[in-house]
Amino acid sequence: MRVVVDKGVLRSYVRRALRAFPKEYMASVWGRVVADEIHVCLLTHIAHLGTNGACFYDEEELKGHDEEAREVGLRWLGTIHSHPQDCAAPSVADVETAATDGELVLGICSITKAAGSKRRKVDVKFWPVVLPAETEVR
Numbered sequence: 001m002r003v004v005v006d007k008g009v010l011r012s013y014v015r016r017a018l019r020a021f022p023k024e025y026m027a028s029v030w031g032r033v034v035a036d037e038i039h040v041c042l043l044t045h046i047a048h049l050g051t052n053g054a055c056f057y058d059e060e061e062l063k064g065h066d067e068e069a070r071e072v073g074l075r076w077l078g079t080i081h082s083h084p085q086d087c088a089a090p091s092v093a094d095v096e097t098a099a100t101d102g103e104l105v106l107g108i109c110s111i112t113k114a115a116g117s118k119r120r121k122v123d124v125k126f127w128p129v130v131l132p133a134e135t136e137v138r
């Protein structure tokens with residue numbers, strides 16, 4: 001599956017994530033599923049508490065901009081959060097939470113800064129969330 005992200009939308013999220021650094025910053029992902037592509041069109045703010053290792057939020061917050069997005073034909077696709085001083089791969093807990101919340105894609109924005117350097121390196125990756133199949137043991 002391919003994920004296509006609007007450049008301006010991503011840039012604005014990264015700007016907010018850099019401002020929150022070294023705390024994590026989270027947003028909801030809205031867009032469209034077109035054939036086998038996921039088009040990310042909106043990254044909306046979620047009221048949350050970001051710490052140096054996690055984001056805390058109310059589940060209802062995830063789809064908080066529901067009406068606004070649906071009016072322009074977008075659906076909720078998942079979330080994105082930053083990984084200050086960490087890689088752009090999701091943790092086991094990230095994947096479990098995303099699956100529980102019913103996410104289709106999970107975005108991770110890695111922000112790393114070397115000691116003594118002012119520059120921060122940003123790497124964003126979107127991961128498909130694969131739900132485990134319903135398993136029946138006979």
Ligand SMILES: [Zn+2]
Nearest residue numbers: 083090091094
């Ligand atoms: Zn994470």
